[in-house]
Amino acid sequence: DVGCxxxxxxxxRRRGRIAPQHWPHVVAASRRLGIAGVSYEWLAGRAAMQRAAVMQGEAA
Structure with missing residues (x-):
């Protein structure tokens, strides 16, 4: 559904993150399939949380 x-x-899926180049397809597929809550803002927020967690792990 996302074209990859x-x-x-x-x-x-293994990494637990969606590559940013696939975000437009993910958002469009979510809308098409009626999956609520998936937006660019939501994807960006998840990516930011994951980056923060990685940075905290590196600082430890």
Missing amino acids: GYEAARQM
């Missing part, structure tokens, strides 16, 4: 191959989708 199986391996790319598998890697994003």
Whole structure:
């Protein structure tokens, strides 16, 4: 639904993050499928939280 191959989708799931170049497709697919709450703002917020967690881990 987001226009990427199986391996790319598998890697994003394994890492627990969606590559930013896929965000437009994820938002569009979510709207098309009626999945509420998925927006650019939500994706950006998740990415920021993950970056902060990584930075905290590196500082420890």
